[in-house]
Amino acid sequence: MKFKANVEKVRLDKYLVDALAESTEYSRSFIQNLIKNGHVTVNGNIETKQNFNLQGEIEIEVTIPEVKPSTINAEKIDLDIIYEDDDILVVNKANNMVVHPGAGNTEGTMVNALLGRDEKFLSSIGGVERPGIVHRIDKQTTGLLIVAKNDKAHQVLTEMLKNHEIYKEYVALVWGEIKEEKGIIDAPIGRHQNDRKKMMVASKNSKYAVTNFDVIKRLDQTTLVKCAIETGRTHQIRVHFNFIKHPIVNDPAYGKLAEKPTDFGQMLHAYKLEFWHPITKEMVKLKAELPKEFKDKIIEEGGVENDWKTI
Incomplete structure (x- = not known):
């Protein structure tokens, strides 16, 4: 593909995104990768900087590599x-x-x-x-x-x-009694200093992370909560509840040390999604039932199967 134009000062990636705006085939990320990987020339010279400034008479050639x-x-x-x-x-x-x-x-x-x-x-x-x-x-x-x-x-x-335009809500079963009806866990998360497969709350080499929660029901030894995350850090909900001393039940990485891990793993379920459809712009609202193992654990803790449906 070739483009010839006389332009005011504009970034190379922005120019190509606008030039291909009608196409659903070439996304911004795809175009930026084309530039980065040397598939775009400007006035005959390969340009690999996506923020390269175009100005005046230009000729751009884009080569689409085979997938x-x-x-x-x-x-x-x-x-x-x-x-x-x-x-x-x-x-x-x-x-x-x-x-x-x-x-x-x-x-x-x-x-x-x-x-x-x-x-x-x-x-x-x-x-x-x-x-x-x-x-x-x-x-x-x-x-x-x-x-x-x-x-x-x-x-x-x-x-x-x-x-943060996609609303994601989770249901979690955590150890102990959370006395507050709701709370905000605002604690930065980074890679664990001793175990690179895990994350931890840390003041250095970390990223901003916020989890909001509401108590659904207090059970025998656990609390059923719903969580809405403002950020999407790796293991965020699991790390945050461990941090406030209420680790998620059955969590093999962040749970109670005395707890025997199960094949099912942590009691954490991505229950609700709400977002505007990316193409039709219609509102999409979805919910998903808790797995049987999760419901069984709630009942074992003195609750009833539909306790989680009160949210």
Whole structure:
């Protein structure tokens, strides 16, 4: 693709985003990666800086590289699809399912399952290893997850996440009695200093993190809470409740030391999503039932199955 124009001072990436605004194929992130990887020339010279300033008479040539085929195996794995249209789908992720392939997890992931649905229209922004994946939840956290079917939807959803425009609500069962009816956990999170697989509240080398919670019901030895996160740090809810001395029940990484881990893992469920559809701009409101194991634990703690539905 070639572009010739006489322009006022403007960034290279912004110019190309505007020039390709009508296309759903080329997102902002895709264009920025093209520049970074040397696929854009300005007046015959390769330019790899996305903030390069254009001015006056310019000629830009963009080369679209061939898409590398995915090496991920498609697998026939049932997914609980809560919502689906031409642009997005929302999955109620099962317990013990990794979202995308990585070291030690090349099979049985949500991406394997999505490809196994003969899903031909997954966004490419996440790369060939993460097609369609807009955001993640932990392996043993259950609940709602958005998948983008095209780059335009992915780009808009990414911006919405960045601007905190997607409301995500979780239900958690935590140890001990939380006496307050509601609270705000405002504590920065960074990589654990001794265990690189874990996170921790830290004053240095950390990022701003805020979790809001409301008590749903106090049970025998635990408290059932709903949580709304203002930021999306790795393991945020798990780290924050550990920090206030009310770790999530069955959490294998941040739970009570005396607690025997279970195959189910932490009692944390992504229960509710509310957001404006990235393409149609209609409001989407979704909820997902708690897993049976979670409900059983509530009953074991002296509650009833539908206690969580009071939220």
